Amino acid sequence: MAVAPRETDAVSIGVPSFAVSADPDKPEEVVSAVRQLVFNANKVKAMGEAARAAAPDYDRVKELQKFVKTIDGIASKK
DSSP states (O other): OEESOTTSHHHHHHTTTTOOEEOTTOHHHHHHHHHHHHTOHHHHHHHHHHHHHHGGGGOHHHHHHHHHHHHHHHHHTO
């Protein structure tokens, strides 16, 4: 569960496949998101499976390689 603004990476990457989100400035959203998870074990299980499947795509080394590739691409255009 991401208690974060919708424009954050945690929300944009995880929702709706393996996360639910709530705006930290809206307590009613946080309560609703928690209830969503508490009362829906199948959703929690599916989210866990989706998160495990997606995890290799966000490995630290792979993320660093993507970053370096992006920087190299920008540097080569100058």
